[in-house]
Amino acid sequence: MTLDDLSQRLREFADARDWQRYHTPKNLAMALSGEVGELTALFQWLTPEESARWQDAPDFAANVRDELADVTIYLVRLADVLGVDLLDVAKTKLDRNEIRFPAPRD
Amino acid sequence: MTLDDLSQRLREFADARDWQRYHTPKNLAMALSGEVGELTALFQWLTPEESARWQDAPDFAANVRDELADVTIYLVRLADVLGVDLLDVAKTKLDRNEIRFPAPRD
Amino acid sequence: MTLDDLSQRLREFADARDWQRYHTPKNLAMALSGEVGELTALFQWLTPEESARWQDAPDFAANVRDELADVTIYLVRLADVLGVDLLDVAKTKLDRNEIRFPAPRD
Amino acid sequence: MTLDDLSQRLREFADARDWQRYHTPKNLAMALSGEVGELTALFQWLTPEESARWQDAPDFAANVRDELADVTIYLVRLADVLGVDLLDVAKTKLDRNEIRFPAPRD
Numbered sequence: 001m002t003l004d005d006l007s008q009r010l011r012e013f014a015d016a017r018d019w020q021r022y023h024t025p026k027n028l029a030m031a032l033s034g035e036v037g038e039l040t041a042l043f044q045w046l047t048p049e050e051s052a053r054w055q056d057a058p059d060f061a062a063n064v065r066d067e068l069a070d071v072t073i074y075l076v077r078l079a080d081v082l083g084v085d086l087l088d089v090a091k092t093k094l095d096r097n098e099i100r101f102p103a104p105r106d
Numbered sequence: 107m108t109l110d111d112l113s114q115r116l117r118e119f120a121d122a123r124d125w126q127r128y129h130t131p132k133n134l135a136m137a138l139s140g141e142v143g144e145l146t147a148l149f150q151w152l153t154p155e156e157s158a159r160w161q162d163a164p165d166f167a168a169n170v171r172d173e174l175a176d177v178t179i180y181l182v183r184l185a186d187v188l189g190v191d192l193l194d195v196a197k198t199k200l201d202r203n204e205i206r207f208p209a210p211r212d
Numbered sequence: 213m214t215l216d217d218l219s220q221r222l223r224e225f226a227d228a229r230d231w232q233r234y235h236t237p238k239n240l241a242m243a244l245s246g247e248v249g250e251l252t253a254l255f256q257w258l259t260p261e262e263s264a265r266w267q268d269a270p271d272f273a274a275n276v277r278d279e280l281a282d283v284t285i286y287l288v289r290l291a292d293v294l295g296v297d298l299l300d301v302a303k304t305k306l307d308r309n310e311i312r313f314p315a316p317r318d
Numbered sequence: 319m320t321l322d323d324l325s326q327r328l329r330e331f332a333d334a335r336d337w338q339r340y341h342t343p344k345n346l347a348m349a350l351s352g353e354v355g356e357l358t359a360l361f362q363w364l365t366p367e368e369s370a371r372w373q374d375a376p377d378f379a380a381n382v383r384d385e386l387a388d389v390t391i392y393l394v395r396l397a398d399v400l401g402v403d404l405l406d407v408a409k410t411k412l413d414r415n416e417i418r419f420p421a422p423r424d
Contacts, residue, residue: 001193001194001197002108002109002193003108003109003193005193006193006196006197006200009200010200013200013203013204013209016209016210017207017209017210018210022257024154024155024157024158025149025154025157025158025160025170026149026152026153026154026157026348027154027157027256027257029142029145029146029148029149029157029348030146030252030253030255030256030344030347030348030351031253031256031257032142032145032146032177033142033143033145033146033249033252033253033348033351034249034250034252034253034256035249035253036135036138036139036142036249037139037245037246037247037248037249037250037252037253038246038249038250039135039138039139040135040136040138040139040242040245040246040249040358041242041243041245041246041247041249042135043131043132043135043242044239044242044243044246045234045239045243046132047132047366048130048131048132048133048365048366049130051130051131051132051135052130052131052187054131054188064131064188064190065190065195065198066195066199068181068184068185068188068190068192068195069192069195069196069198069199069200070199071138071181072181072192072193072195072196073196073199073200075174075177075178075181076196078174079174081158082160082170082174084170084171084174086174086175086178087107087108087109087112087178088107089171089172089174089175089178090112090175090178090179090182091107091112092171092175093172093175093176093179094112094115094116094119094175094179097119098119101123103119103122103123104122104123128363132242133362133363135242136238136241136242136245136358136359136361136362137359137362137363139242139245139355139358139359140355140356140358140359140362141355141359142355143351143352143353143354143355143356143358143359144352144355144356146252146348146351146352146355147348147349147351147352147353147355149348150345150348150349150352151340151345151349153260154259154260213405213406213409214320214321214405215320215321215405217405218405218408218409218412221412222412225412225415225416225421228421228422229419229421229422230422236366236367236369236370237361237366237369237370237372237382238361238364238365238366238369239366239369241354241357241358241360241361241369242358244354244357244358244389245354245355245357245358248347248350248351248354249351251347251350251351252347252348252350252351254347255343255344255347258344259344260342260343260344260345261342262344263342263343263344263345263347264342264343264399266343266400276343276400276402277402277407277410278407278411280393280396280397280400280402280404280407281404281407281408281410281411281412282411283350283393284393284404284405284407284408285408285411285412287386287389287390287393288408290386291386293370294372294382294386296382296383296386298386298387298390299319299320299321299324299390300319301383301384301386301387301390302324302387302390302391302394303319303324304383304387305384305387305388305391306324306327306328306331306387306391309331310331313335315331315334315335316334316335316336
């Protein structure tokens with residue numbers, strides 16, 4: 001599955017349930033924000049080192065995967081509603097960041 | 107560019123600047139959360155209808171694209187550090203959602 | 213109860229459970245962020261007008277109160293750990309905002 | 319200044335600028351979410367230990383105070399618009415938490 005496939009499947013999912021009317025950019029930004037809040041909460045009491053060992057506890061790892069899925073779903077849905085290509089804007093930004101933050105030479 | 111290409115380019119970007127040590131899951135979840143906050147803030151005073159006409163003002167539209175880029179970058183970087191395939195977990199979740207929220211038949 | 217009373221009660225609550233070691237500024241900022249995400253999620257699919265009628269559904273209203281409580285608790289706890297007086301910094305900011313955004317005269 | 323004084327001053331500030339119409343619960347939840355994102359971002363690359371030494375750099379400390387002010391302002395404004403007493407709901411929640419999470423006896 002590509003990002004475009006996911007985008008299309010999410011569009012069909014929303015259409016089949018008549019949910020497009022809820023899927024305004026404003027509402028989807030809020031939904032994304034809520035899911036990122038849940039993802040952040042998973043790591044809140046862990047040290048950075050503990051957070052790197054997130055796979056040690058299977059239940060915790062399943063929660064992380066589940067929240068990552070929700071964040072991805074709302075981000076891709078928002079981008080589709082906005083008509084923005086996420087890979088394209090990310091590439092543009094990264095091109096700019098490579099100039100703004102030059103890598104040290106050896 | 108595919109999601110995998112972006113992921114790889116972000117990894118090289120971090121490596122070249124010796125930033126991997128900052129890129130723990132905990133820290134990247136916070137960075138993602140900060141960027142989503144900025145994206146949400148763009149839409150905060152707009153009505154849902156106004157948010158759908160986000161392209162009317164070119165400066166505003168550029169800000170939206172820029173924040174979407176930042177959100178995408180940190181989400182893809184976080185997934186790479188976690189070793190999670192975003193499309194894969196999103197697909198799994200969507201399969202489950204299709205059962206949880208059955209579409210009405212015509 | 214005043215804000216100072218709440219602050220003190222939260223400190224005693226954390227001390228009695230030996231939770232101070234988790235309550236670093238970084239961790240508490242994440243916890244605050246997670247709770248604000250839950251609060252935001254409550255309003256995500258409502259129109260602004262519907263959100264103003266939040267008390268119509270008692271269960272929904274109870275959830276709103278509950279999330280506001282959690283947000284308040286983590287904000288007050290974070291401020292206590294930082295040694296910052298929230299009313300004081302808010303007043304300073306508001307004084308500045310009154311100059312930045314002058315009210316129109318009649 | 320008490321929390322009630324701040325609440326009243328924020329109400330007058332909004333009234334004088336005719337901003338009440340923007341201050342729906344939905345919009346204010348988004349504004350709160352945006353400010354918490356900025357606060358979280360300040361701590362994102364710090365270790366928990368470094369975050370506890372936040373006052374070492376005066377500019378950084380000023381930014382923390384400024385973001386805490388913004389978060390407080392939007393939380394208090396949201397509570398006022400909702401007609402919710404933040405200290406009251408926090409106390410109710412804390413009473414419940416003391417039962418849910420009993421402190422260990424010595």
